[in-house]
Amino acid sequence: MFWLLPPLALVFSSPGNTASQDSSKPLTVNGVLGEAVTLSLKPPVPTGIQSTTWLHDGNSIAFILPKAAPDSHFFVTDPERKDRLQLAENYSLRLSNLTAADAGHYCAQMTIQTSREFSCYTLQVFRRLRNIQTASHTWLSETGTCEIHLTCFVENSKDTFVRWQVVGNTSVNEANLTISWDSRNSGEQEFTCIAENPVSNISLSVSTQRLCEAVLSTKNQPDTKWIITVVVVILMCTVITVGLFVWRKKDCLWRTGIFHFSTPQTQSPAETIRNIDYVSVSPGNTVYAHVTHPNRQTSSPTLVKSSDFSTIYSTVHQSKESKPISSRTTALNNVI
Known part of the structure; x- marks a missing residue:
């Protein structure tokens, strides 16, 4: 292992020769969370490279010895990324299963005899956009037009640009949009919400006719x-x-003061007294009563021999001291 010491010494030493560095102009690389990214050396790749050290924010994460044996020319110096770092073509570095912590500044420090060259990158890690949604609020104006307020939003909206594309490919660079649509003068229109980030973009379209259908139907109904x-x-x-x-x-x-009491035709003699119509009550002591006999044949003897009249007029004299005499009882006595 002592043969590794000279190359390693070059990694941590600062030779007096001028080093060609591209760190002042790092290349921006966009990666997707959970996916892989490759940091490729900027062409042309220098010849005669003795060793290459990959750094993340100034810390060594991998070391390459091109002239070493195939099974010992690549070393991962960061234990936390041991299973996620692989050597790619031309000393490039492949980082898989990206996490948010992988973002940052990367540099490949190449040692070429008595000089060093750098190839640097800025890695950004983003989520793929998904689940775009729109919210709408519609109402009917006094002039009969449909007023629509639209809002567009997505999950994980960090570093996401949201805009609306309207009629005529006109863009409104904000998530909120308010429009006025008149079905009497305009045809159906579509508005598209577009969400973008450096690694993905998604869109969703809405129709003015569908949005205004409810308020317009309410207008036409009584x-x-x-x-x-x-x-x-x-x-x-x-x-x-x-x-x-x-x-x-x-x-x-x-x-x-008119009351009428009626009984069925099949009545007993005792119940006949109830068939009385009280025609009127005079202010005096005279009461006129009309007695109705049932129209049926009976074996009882006729009470009135001289005539066949069925009407009896009864005069009742009441004194102030005597008890009131019931009109029903008086009528019964007269009938008997």
Whole structure:
């Protein structure tokens, strides 16, 4: 292993010869989170390279000895990346399964006899964009146009540029967009939300007709609230009118003092007394009663021999001291 010491000494020493460095102009490389990236040496690759050291933010992560045996010419000096660093063509470095911590400044320090050259990179790690969504709010203006407010957003929006592409390939470089669409004068229009980052881009289109369908259908439909209100008012008026009519009719019957009691035709003699119509009650003591006999043949003897009249007029004299005589009892006595 002692034969490795001279090349390693070149890595950590600073020879007096001028070194050709490209570190002032690093090349930007974009990587995808969870995927792989290759840091390729800038062409032309120098000849006669004795060793190459790869650095990440100034720390050694890999060491290459081109003239060593194939199984011992590549060493990973960063234990945390031992399984993720591989040697690529022309001393390039391949880094797999990228993480956010892999971003930063990388340099390949190449030792060529008595000089050193550098090939530097700036690695950026991004997520692939996915799950783009739009949110909309629509309302109907007083002039009958459909007003639409659109908002576009994506997951992991860090370092993401969002814009809207409208009619005529015009772009609005922001996530929010407010438009006014008149279905009477304009046809269907599409608006496309585009989200981009250095490693991916996605888009989603929305239609003005689909967005405004709900508010426009509401405009063309009758107002159900007014219909329900009118129906309820009509029903209430009908109920009140019928109630007043019935109440006034009953009130009139009570005021005139007319009552009617009827019994079935098959009545016993004792129940015949109930078939009385109280025609009127005079202010005096005279009560006129009309007695109705059932129209059927009976074996009872006729009470009135001289005539066939079925009407009996009864005069009831009441004194102030005596108890009131029931009109039903008086009528019964007269019948008997």
